[in-house]
Amino acid sequence: MRIRHEPPYRTLVGRAALGLGLLALLNVPAQAQDIATRYRDAANRILVRATGDSAAWRRLAELTERFGNRFSGSIGLERALDWMLEEMRKDGLDNVRGEPVMIPKWVRGEESAELIEPRSQSLPMLGLGGSISTPPGGVMAEVLVVSSFDDLKAKAAQARGKIVLFDVPFTDYGETVQYRSNGAVEAARVGAVASLIRSVTPYSHRTPHTGGMRYDSTVHKIAHAAITVEDAEMLHRMQDRGDRIVVKLVMSARALPDVPSRNVIAELRGTERPNEVVVMGGHSDSWDVGRGAMDDGGGVVAAWEAIRLLKELGLRPRRTIRVVGWVNEENGLRGGNAYRDRYREEAANHVLAIESDGGVFKPQGFGFSGSAEALAIVRQIGTLLAPFGAGTIDSGGGGADIGPMMELGVPGMGLNVEGTRYFWYHHSDADTVDKLDPHDLGLCVAAMAIMAYVVADLPVKLPR
Amino acid sequence: MRIRHEPPYRTLVGRAALGLGLLALLNVPAQAQDIATRYRDAANRILVRATGDSAAWRRLAELTERFGNRFSGSIGLERALDWMLEEMRKDGLDNVRGEPVMIPKWVRGEESAELIEPRSQSLPMLGLGGSISTPPGGVMAEVLVVSSFDDLKAKAAQARGKIVLFDVPFTDYGETVQYRSNGAVEAARVGAVASLIRSVTPYSHRTPHTGGMRYDSTVHKIAHAAITVEDAEMLHRMQDRGDRIVVKLVMSARALPDVPSRNVIAELRGTERPNEVVVMGGHSDSWDVGRGAMDDGGGVVAAWEAIRLLKELGLRPRRTIRVVGWVNEENGLRGGNAYRDRYREEAANHVLAIESDGGVFKPQGFGFSGSAEALAIVRQIGTLLAPFGAGTIDSGGGGADIGPMMELGVPGMGLNVEGTRYFWYHHSDADTVDKLDPHDLGLCVAAMAIMAYVVADLPVKLPR
Numbered sequence: 023m024r025i026r027h028e029p030p031y032r033t034l035v036g037r038a039a040l041g042l043g044l045l046a047l048l049n050v051p052a053q054a055q056d057i058a059t060r061y062r063d064a065a066n067r068i069l070v071r072a073t074g075d076s077a078a079w080r081r082l083a084e085l086t087e088r089f090g091n092r093f094s095g096s097i098g099l100e101r102a103l104d105w106m107l108e109e110m111r112k113d114g115l116d117n118v119r120g121e122p123v124m125i126p127k128w129v130r131g132e133e134s135a136e137l138i139e140p141r142s143q144s145l146p147m148l149g150l151g152g153s154i155s156t157p158p159g160g161v162m163a164e165v166l167v168v169s170s171f172d173d174l175k176a177k178a179a180q181a182r183g184k185i186v187l188f189d190v191p192f193t194d195y196g197e198t199v200q201y202r203s204n205g206a207v208e209a210a211r212v213g214a215v216a217s218l219i220r221s222v223t224p225y226s227h228r229t230p231h232t233g234g235m236r237y238d239s240t241v242h243k244i245a246h247a248a249i250t251v252e253d254a255e256m257l258h259r260m261q262d263r264g265d266r267i268v269v270k271l272v273m274s275a276r277a278l279p280d281v282p283s284r285n286v287i288a289e290l291r292g293t294e295r296p297n298e299v300v301v302m303g304g305h306s307d308s309w310d311v312g313r314g315a316m317d318d319g320g321g322v323v324a325a326w327e328a329i330r331l332l333k334e335l336g337l338r339p340r341r342t343i344r345v346v347g348w349v350n351e352e353n354g355l356r357g358g359n360a361y362r363d364r365y366r367e368e369a370a371n372h373v374l375a376i377e378s379d380g381g382v383f384k385p386q387g388f389g390f391s392g393s394a395e396a397l398a399i400v401r402q403i404g405t406l407l408a409p410f411g412a413g414t415i416d417s418g419g420g421g422a423d424i425g426p427m428m429e430l431g432v433p434g435m436g437l438n439v440e441g442t443r444y445f446w447y448h449h450s451d452a453d454t455v456d457k458l459d460p461h462d463l464g465l466c467v468a469a470m471a472i473m474a475y476v477v478a479d480l481p482v483k484l485p486r
Numbered sequence: 487m488r489i490r491h492e493p494p495y496r497t498l499v500g501r502a503a504l505g506l507g508l509l510a511l512l513n514v515p516a517q518a519q520d521i522a523t524r525y526r527d528a529a530n531r532i533l534v535r536a537t538g539d540s541a542a543w544r545r546l547a548e549l550t551e552r553f554g555n556r557f558s559g560s561i562g563l564e565r566a567l568d569w570m571l572e573e574m575r576k577d578g579l580d581n582v583r584g585e586p587v588m589i590p591k592w593v594r595g596e597e598s599a600e601l602i603e604p605r606s607q608s609l610p611m612l613g614l615g616g617s618i619s620t621p622p623g624g625v626m627a628e629v630l631v632v633s634s635f636d637d638l639k640a641k642a643a644q645a646r647g648k649i650v651l652f653d654v655p656f657t658d659y660g661e662t663v664q665y666r667s668n669g670a671v672e673a674a675r676v677g678a679v680a681s682l683i684r685s686v687t688p689y690s691h692r693t694p695h696t697g698g699m700r701y702d703s704t705v706h707k708i709a710h711a712a713i714t715v716e717d718a719e720m721l722h723r724m725q726d727r728g729d730r731i732v733v734k735l736v737m738s739a740r741a742l743p744d745v746p747s748r749n750v751i752a753e754l755r756g757t758e759r760p761n762e763v764v765v766m767g768g769h770s771d772s773w774d775v776g777r778g779a780m781d782d783g784g785g786v787v788a789a790w791e792a793i794r795l796l797k798e799l800g801l802r803p804r805r806t807i808r809v810v811g812w813v814n815e816e817n818g819l820r821g822g823n824a825y826r827d828r829y830r831e832e833a834a835n836h837v838l839a840i841e842s843d844g845g846v847f848k849p850q851g852f853g854f855s856g857s858a859e860a861l862a863i864v865r866q867i868g869t870l871l872a873p874f875g876a877g878t879i880d881s882g883g884g885g886a887d888i889g890p891m892m893e894l895g896v897p898g899m900g901l902n903v904e905g906t907r908y909f910w911y912h913h914s915d916a917d918t919v920d921k922l923d924p925h926d927l928g929l930c931v932a933a934m935a936i937m938a939y940v941v942a943d944l945p946v947k948l949p950r
Binding site: 087089146226252259263312446447452 | 552
């Protein structure tokens with residue numbers, strides 16, 4: 023998921039008022055000003071239906087539990103995609119199809135980390151996605167614990183031949199994830215033989231968190247893995263107590279040739295301008311741990327349920343709403359790029375792209391990237407979401423999978439949700455459906471359905 | 487640890503007033519009425535010292551991290567006990583000694599649980615302490631999920647030849663732990679070939695929780711293990727969706743002959759009546775997962791630090807305060823029983839027994855089991871703890887390790903702490919020192935030091 027900053031909910035009223043002011047300033051057509059009036063009934067019907075049962079939650083439970091994790095290259099992913107296509111057809115959605123995408127296949131293999139000195143203990147760990155393996159038999163070396171890249175620089179002379187551990191407390195994702203992304207490069211640069219990070223999470227139950235990482239062509243590659251917050255802090259204290267620390271790291275990860283997969287697509291075709299499209303979704307793949315319930319099964323299911331509800335309610339908009347489960351967001355973004363490549367010529371007809379990839383906790387609103395005139399309009403639509411607390415439309419937002427289309431000029435939007443606990447579970451074995459509340463998920467469905475429906479139905483095309 | 491019920495803190499003032507009223511009613515010697523006045527200075531000095539640094543927390547970190555878990559029969563436990571004795575001597579405490587105790591040695595061995603149908607998935611698990619192994623190669627069988635013992639009775643006809651899973655949500659420990667303790671017996675009674683429980687915890691991060699269990703001579707033994715809350719709920723939903731569920735359980739647990747260990751003891755000898763003893767402590771052993779920081783390294787360290795501070799402050803009471811790290815509470819209670827056997831003849835000289843075994847979060851007070859007259863006195867002492875929120879003295883309380891002495895008539899007392907998160911970590915890999923706050927642990931030290939010191943120093947012996 024991407025990073026976002028949410029203003030407090032109490033600013034909603036002020037923001038709505040500002041939106042109205044902007045409308046006047048920008049001389050937006052009068053019809054935009056009565057969006058709230060025009061669509062209030064539809065919005066209420068959507069809300070009542072989306073929160074009237076636990077259908078979305080049950081669908082997410084089935085997706086995540088029938089197929090387990092949906093890692094790129096896994097049989098679980100392909101079975102899940104088959105099932106989604108089958109269910110979408112059963113729902114009677116339009117133009118249900120899988121569009122071919124070649125995706126990477128990285129395989130974790132056997133892996134372990136073991137504390138050897140000052141005492142023997144197995145360290146729960148996860149290799150980071152894309153890491154190379156260790157040499158056969160693993161690498162055993164003394165550990166140097168550092169607190170930051172700056173601290174590593176200060177201790178560079180001690181790093182040669184060692185395993186560097188970045189024990190960096192979580193501040194926010196964007197900042198802390200740098201050690202996951204770039205730790206191997208920076209550690210290799212000073213001569214380390216492998217690198218470890220403290221898992222990128224504000225809360226731990228001795229659960230390691232995986233995620234993507236990168237190499238740099240100017241530096242040799244070393245194996246890179248995450249250990250738990252608890253053990254990173256322990257090793258740091260051992261170092262502070264003067265203990266010599268030795269760890270044995272074994273990883274047999276390897277990258278296999280690309281394999282075929284699919285972006286999964288279903289539509290609610292528009293009545294008047296079916297070639298104009300609001301595209302909306304999340305990513306179908308997950309990491310190879312947990313069950314990918316909030317990252318990002320929930321995003322896909324929320325979008326899918328949104329058009330199913332619209333169809334059942336007879337709310338078919340003027341333009342087409344296209345739901346996409348983009349594949350391979352986690353370790354390649356191949357789905358988002360393939361979509362852009364396929365629809366490049368139709369970018370001008372993409373009215374809006376919406377993504378949910380920050381969990382499906384209680385929705386707070388959306389972040390929007392587009393023109394000031396369009397922002398004023400979606401803020402008007404936001405007033406329809408305000409009754410259930412989801413009306414805050416921030417300036418700036420989007421999603422990884424819609425990023426390639428946004429680069430072509432398509433306005434982009436990301437669902438914002440109450441985010442306290444998202445990173446507790448992110449990329450870990452604990453990302454399972456039980457952490458999510460059926461009512462909150464229903465509210466996410468409602469927020470996405472109302473936003474997509476109104477944008478797709480407005481007499482005026484959302485201005486660029 | 488034992489189960490306790492804590493009244494809300496706001497009742498403190500009312501309780502203190504009640505205590506004063508009881509004193510009058512019971513015609514307690516006048517000197518008890520000025521406990522608060524007499525000991526306020528000492529209490530303040532103890533509080534300032536106990537919270538002035540992180541010494542207790544650092545000692546707990548060192549105990550738990552240098553030696554890891556301290557499971558009965560492990561080399562880690564014996565090394566930790568050696569270290570405690572050495573450190574206690576360095577602290578200059580009196581009569582530091584290890585008193586021999588023979589303890590059981592149960593070894594978990596290799597173990598695993600794997601979902602075979604409806605799909606393949608490894609299920610994080612922990613065999614329960616004392617369980618037998620499965621037959622070599624494991625047991626593979628269909629799973630029957632039940633919600634309670636009553637539900638098992640209702641489905642008894644379907645249980646034969648199956649693995650029974652008790653998917654019982656956590657209510658309180660005393661209630662929910664019945665499935666861990668007795669699940670294997672009840673499942674075997676209806677013909678199950680193995681039994682699984684949902685881990686006994688109100689919160690899960692896909693982390694299994696172990697703990698003790700029992701067999702019954704009237705029923706054959708079957709292997710008994712805990713899976714995670716997440717997976718128990720998933721299997722339950724799979725059953726509700728009509729899936730056939732097959733699990734393969736492999737356990738190679740075995741009970742080896744008893745091995746020698748020790749109760750670790752250190753004293754602050756009394757100035758006037760050294761043969762009269764306030765005994766105070768926790769248990770030194772832990773389960774074979776995590777690092778036993780709150781269960782119960784924290785209890786032992788709090789008691790130990792309490793007498794170290796008293797000694798440093800020159801607060802040597804009339805009677806002896808004896809700190810004990812009882813061994814093998816978790817799967818045998820051999821330490822508590824051995825102490826009772828060794829000191830049976832001196833039970834009359836045991837003025838009070840205090841245990842901390844519910845975690846060392848923010849202290850709220852103590853639970854006390856003894857005469858009404860004694861309760862009134864310890865409630866007076868409680869007024870010295872009230873300024874830092876630890877003044878609530880409940881009627882009823884104690885601890886597993888002091889239970890045998892309490893059966894001989896010794897008044898017993900257990901430290902009560904803010905308990906929201908204790909069971910999140912209990913008996914799991916997540917029981918590590920980082921979950922504990924140094925200041926809160928300092929307050930626990932202060933509460934135990936003040937309580938023990940005043941009881942040991944009172945002119946009047948705490949009445950039976």
